[in-house]
Amino acid sequence: MECNFGLFGPQVVTGLILGFLYALIALGYTMVYGVLKLINFAHDVIFATGGIAVFYAFGMWFGITEPVSGVELLLVVGLSLLIGGIASSLSAAVLERFAYRPLRRRNAARLSYLITAIGASFFMTYMYQQNFLLGPGRRPFPNYMSRQSAVFEDLLGTRVTDIMFLLVITSIVCLIVLDRIINQTRTGRSIRALSEDITAAQLMGVNVDRVIVTTFVIGGFFAGIAGVLYGLRTGSVEFNMGFFPGLKAFTAAVLGGIGNIRGAVLGAVMLGLIESVSSVCIGSEWRNVVAFSVLVLVLVFRPTGLLGERMGG
């Protein structure tokens, strides 16, 4: 089967965009794994919470459902990202406090964490499915950003819409901010210390509970932003909207080396590219097969991922 090179350029662009979205979600998986050695399988619902919060805030309460422009657009977009981020941070903090902390107090086995994570994920997902919340079907995401207008009409043969552009810029800003937090601030130092030796960190005066909640909050914030961007891009929210993006982001985190932040970004961008290029070269129905085959190959030949399992830069 031959690649259709005419479509190659556009696939690289869409792959990159997809990759940045995965990266924002993957950060949460990788940071929580770094400090707790726990795969937080409920992270997909935390991601969804961001989009759902904006659906409620804008669609139901503020009534901002028509495209706006100019300064107003900047304010509205900023506000929506903030609302999504905060909602997801809160849900992540609640999850940590009520699902994981009790286990930590009892020194529970690794398996109990895993089961709890999966249980929490299902619990939250199907809460959203109840009729007093989202209900079973798709719901329209507030249309405050025009889906038609494009920044670049032709970039490598692709039409880059405002929404795509926003997604990439926001992701890059988030990644830079996180990198600074982790490598240059006191909070970041504590998170890294915890990920290297949790007992030693506590015995050097680090308040372990607080740092763990902070980690969930930071990871949740980025996932919430991703949830809003995803809602904008797909134009809808759904109770289980987090499932596939979450699974892909988790794959990306493992690909780059779980626990390693820069690895998660690298893995996410690679996964996005692989997925989108393979859908031209092989056929779009194969893209998930290819993506997860990559995961299997990495686990077989390089189980620590591309960059290995260390958090700092």
Place this chain on the structure above:
Amino acid sequence: MDSLLKVNNVTMQFGGLRALGDVNFEIVEGEIFGLIGPNGAGKTTLFNCVTGVYAPTEGAVEFAGAPITGKRPDQIVDIGICRTFQQIRLFPNMTALENVIVGVDARHRTSVFGAIFRSPRRKREERESEDEALRLLDFCGVKRYANDLGRNLSYGDQRRLEIARALATKPKLVLLDEPAAGMNPVEKNGLRGLVRKIRDEGTTVLLIEHDMKVVMGLSDRVAVLDHGEVIAEGHPEEVQSDPKVIEAYLGTGGAATDGKAGQENSASDEPGTVSARAREPGGEK
């Protein structure tokens, strides 16, 4: 002289194993207090009880007149006790400087928002933390490795870095768990100087040490732990000539038995009978 740390009737029971039985001693402010005893005598367990890793089964630990039993390890650091580890536990992928700054940070409050929007106050604090950390690296003689990763330092320097990190929390009492282990004679000499310097700067030192030369030369007072019980306490010369101590270290009978078997019922045994086995005195004795 005020007593700084008071260990009152501390007992630590792990299932059927009695690791510490009714341990009592006091550390006076400004001294170097040595805690010695054969392998498995309960020295590190006692450290863990003092620093909040374990809550003692019975008894209490008082620091500067206030009880500290049941507090979390990080709260105990806040109160003014910090430690090093027998098995080095640095943060291996952080630089030496960062390792120490983690200890300095423990004294500051953190907030995520302050971290993102770097206020002038925060920037000043960061600079102060860094200066303080550099001073401590210098104090411990490892300043030239400030930007090297913890795991790349030599063994002896890693021990010094651990001490610097512990001192960064500004403890009133620092607990050193076998700081000379694995050091060569030259490094041991240097370490003795460092421990004295720490005391002279006003920090009280509780020292676990296997090497008799190090501990006897340094300590103002010594307690000997055997099978979880204090069998002697006093000035190094007195303790050294105490028959019970000699027995514990060298054994009286000739029959060597398994060290762990004797521990389980050690509390009820008389020191003479339990220690009737040969044990290594450790170090270069």
